[in-house]
Amino acid sequence: MSPTSPSSSEVAVNKDKSNVDEVVSAVLIEGPRTRPKRGLDFWLIFLAICVSLFMSALEVTGLSTALPTIVEDLKGENFIWVGSAYPLAATALLPASGGMAQVFGRRITMLIALGLFALGSALCGSAQNMSWLIAARTIQGAGGGALQSLASIIVADLVPLRERGIYTSFIALTWAFAAAIGPLIGGSLAVKGQWRWFFYLNLPITGLAALLVLAFLRLKTPPGSLKEKLGRMDWIGNFIFIGSATSIAIALTWAGLTHPWKSAATLVPLIVGFIGLAGFLVYEEQWAAHPIVPFKLLANRTSLSGHLQSFITPILVISVTYYLPAYYQAVKGDSAIHAGVNCLAMALMLGPSMIFTGASVTITKSYRIQLWIGWWILIIVMGAFTTIHYGTVKARAIGLSTLVNIGGGMLYSAQYFPVLAPMPVSESAHAIALYSFFRTFASVWAITIGGTVLQNELVRRLPVEFTSRFPNGVALAYGSIPVIATLDEPLRSEVRQAFVESIRVIWQVMIGIAGLGLLCSLPMKAHPLHTQVDESWGMEGGQGNKDVQTSLANGDVEGAEKTMSESEREVPTLSRLN
Known part of the structure; x- marks a missing residue:
């Protein structure tokens, strides 16, 4: 044997060392690889998430059928603020909720969100005027938005992205069930003059959710004292973001209703808000020690495409959810509860569509085809909505509305994956919080765009004999929907004709927005889906x-x-x- 040749023992040692190096590299580069157990604890946590989400979904879908009655009862004018206050607060505080979850842990942040939602619900139910109701909806929205974000974050803690499609399908079922019964509950309570109970019903459900969270949501919490955790919060970034998002949302709510689009009252807060958001991104990248929105979340084209799609999709779906009941009540003369029944078919299609799409992503390990199909469905159905006129049978609107949630369900379910697939699992909480922000921020735009179009068109089309009854402005015309059926002919038909033609313009605008969504989906790449989770946030004892x-x-x-x-x-x- 040559003196320089390694002995067999040296070869074995080197081989073991090589194996160790390979395993260490895999641990350092790939991250934690252990598949989470799916025991009873896991499913009890999942139950707590679903109960918490049920309330948020019920609130989003049920208010639209009861809103005309609420506006009439409280003698209000700015009905759009009732709808916009909730997503406005949720939008402004969503990144903050993601940051709190990272610093203080998931359970305490979830309990704070539930507390805010319960407080807001109680105040909504006891509202004596529109200002009171709008303020209460703001508190409620702060909690409801955080609940949606935290639910997704906790699922990401426990389930790898590759398997997540199946589990998000269960969440879709919860959302679909709430979406199906929400309009019925809101409409039936409004018809009976008991709309306040639409908000009071949240209280016992919130209590149940809080008990489940306390008992079963035992996830790992970050170490450190309260002072250290407070020091890790990005206070300056949160302040800039909340102020900027609020400024934009206020401008959008005023635009075309309280103030003209070209007025200083609209343009100044809108421009200041967008400048503030740009400054926020610069601050987060250059100076924030613990950024709530790391710039790398938007630095690759696939994640950016996913976030843009997550912003555009709710504009389309929520516009239909919000303004189709107005068509049923104003044009077809339906009561609030009948409008809710007409929306039932639409709501029932959301769950199956999301389940099918989530399962297909899990099976095929791909997400792009599902997204492209969803966008084409929405473009086609928005075009079909524009063919509805005063004499169209109601069945056509009901049938088309089901297609909205087929396409929308595919998008809601699949656009989650391009957002997360390119990112390391350690950034899941930040990425999900930003993803939830875009979805919730879109709610403000959806209600505002539709409301602005509707009101501006009604100003042009409503008979003077009708508008003269509202000295405070045509914005109150939305609250007048319940009395249209009591008008004499031909005024009643003229008013209904004005409503159907005004609502048609909303659908025309949505065609262009759906086309923009399809364009935004084209740059995304086909990334493989993660097979690991971030073990820093697993169940206690893992x-x-x-x-x-x-x-x-x-x-x-x-x-x-x-x-x-x-x-x-x-x-x-x-x-x-x-």
Whole structure:
């Protein structure tokens, strides 16, 4: 044997060392690989999430059928503020909720969100005027928006992205059930003059959700004292963001109703808000020690495409959800409860569409085809809505509305994946909070765009004999919907004709917005889906990556390899983030 040739023992040592290096590299580069257990604790946590989301979905879908009655009862004018206050508050505080979840932990942040939602609901139910109701909706929205974001964050903590389509389908079922019964509950309570109970019903459900969270949401919490955690909050970034988002939302709510679009009262807060958001992004990138929106979340074209799609989709779906009941009540003479029944078919299609899409993503490991199909469905159905006129049978509107939620369900379910697939799992909470922000911010735009179009068109089309009854302006005409059926002919038909033609313009605008959504979907790439979760946020007592590290420390390479082989090792590399 040559003096420089390695002995067999040296070869074995080098081989073991090589194995150790490979495993260590895999741990450092790929991240935690352990598949979370799906025991009773997991499903109880999932139950707590679903109950919390049920309330938020019920609130979003049920208010539209009761709103005309509420506006009439409270003698209000700015009906759009009742709808906009909720998403405005949710929008402004969503990134903050993601930051709080990172700093203080998931459970305490969830309980704070539930408390805000319950307080807002109680105040909504006891409102004595429109200003009171709008303020209460703001508090309620702050909690409701955080609940939506936290639910997605917690699911991401427990389920790898590749498997998540199936589990988000269960959440879709919860949302679909609430969406189906929400308009019925809101409409039936409004007809009976008991609309306040639409808000009071949230209180016992909130109590149940809080008990479930306290008992079962036992996730790992970040270490550190309260002072240290408060120091990790991005207070300056939150202040800039909340102020900017609020400024934009206020401008959008005023535009075309309280003040003209070209007035200083509209343009100044709108411009200041957008400048503020640009400054916020610069601050987060250059100076924030613990940014709530790291710039890298938008630095690759696939995630950017996903976020833009998540912004455009709710504009379309919520516009139909909000203004189709107005068509049923103003044009077809339906009561609030009958309008809710007419919306039932639409609501029932959302769940199956999301379930089918989520399962297809899990099976095929791809998401682009589903998104493109969804966009084409919405473009076609918005075009078909413009063919509805005064004499059109109601069945056509009902049938078309089901297609809205088929396409919308596909988009809601699939656009989550291009947002997260290019990002490391350690950024999931920030990415999901930003994703939820775009979806909620879109609600403000949806209500505002539709409301502005409707009111501006009604100003042009409503008979003077009708508008003269409202000295405070045509904005009150929305609250007059319940009395249209009492008008004498031919005034009644003229008013209904004005409403149907005005609502048609909303659908025409939505065709262009749906086309923009399709264009935004084209740049996204087909990234592989993560097979790992961030073990820093697993259930208490979970071992995760500790098992690998312990095995390596003890020299047990086979044990470490066995732990890592429990799931596949396909994760995004740095090159995939470009």
